[in-house]
Amino acid sequence: MSTKKIDLTVKIWRQKNSNDKGRLETYTVKEVSTDSSFLEMLDLVNENLILEGKEPVAFDHDCREGICGMCGSVVNGEAHGPEAGTTLCQLHMRHFKNGETLVIEPWRAKAFPVLRDLVVDRSAFDRIISAGGYVSMNVGGAPDGNAIPVPKKTADLSMDAASCIGCGACVAACPNASAMLFVSAKVSQLALLPQGKAEGSARAKNMVEKMDEEGFGNCTNIGECEAACPKEINLTNIARLNREFFKSTLSE
Numbered sequence: 001m002s003t004k005k006i007d008l009t010v011k012i013w014r015q016k017n018s019n020d021k022g023r024l025e026t027y028t029v030k031e032v033s034t035d036s037s038f039l040e041m042l043d044l045v046n047e048n049l050i051l052e053g054k055e056p057v058a059f060d061h062d063c064r065e066g067i068c069g070m071c072g073s074v075v076n077g078e079a080h081g082p083e084a085g086t087t088l089c090q091l092h093m094r095h096f097k098n099g100e101t102l103v104i105e106p107w108r109a110k111a112f113p114v115l116r117d118l119v120v121d122r123s124a125f126d127r128i129i130s131a132g133g134y135v136s137m138n139v140g141g142a143p144d145g146n147a148i149p150v151p152k153k154t155a156d157l158s159m160d161a162a163s164c165i166g167c168g169a170c171v172a173a174c175p176n177a178s179a180m181l182f183v184s185a186k187v188s189q190l191a192l193l194p195q196g197k198a199e200g201s202a203r204a205k206n207m208v209e210k211m212d213e214e215g216f217g218n219c220t221n222i223g224e225c226e227a228a229c230p231k232e233i234n235l236t237n238i239a240r241l242n243r244e245f246f247k248s249t250l251s252e
Helices: 038-051 121-131 152-163 169-173 180-191 200-213 224-228 238-250
Strands: 006-014 023-033 102-103 114-116
Touching: 006 038, 023 038, 121 180, 121 200, 152 180, 169 180, 169 224, 180 200, 180 224, 180 238, 200 238
Parallel strands: 006 102
Antiparallel strands: 006 023
């Protein structure tokens, strides 16, 4: 059985560095296998550019298995493209039509400055984690699984929050460029468990303050973040973050 192939027109954001004005450049890519991933399509674009003696498109990627959170671009106005619960590296070309035009842009946020083309600096997320996304635990062997009983429902909620990969799609999709879904997931995964209680009184306050300092916008409950999240992190985590933040202010 032969693999179906399609031809596409791609308009890709090109920007040399953060000081460059940037612009969309149009390329034609032919005979793209519908079995290939979106990043493999970009690889094909770059192969053609290199053969023409032109500079290839810079884009973030690593595992290409939807795990690391490195990949990420806005495709036709949607973070990670049109498929729900899917990272860009796991988005396959069978979801696009022959002859379609794709507009590919980087994450748009003040806190995510463009480094080159589709690559943005997301180190603001790392600094937010450093502000409070940790627990005080002794190193060594793993404790007995029954030493600290945790109800299954609570453990499941914590694991759901922990599935956030920090890709930044929530920021890119939010009209306010808010990082509340990311921060709430990182706070929730620890706040729900006994191991996270030691820093609980300061964690939310410190992480929210760092989020504001980095230049992210405020949450206005539009819900685009949840819709764009490839791990489908629930908005209820933002409510939990608000409660944790309120409790942290009372403990001062």
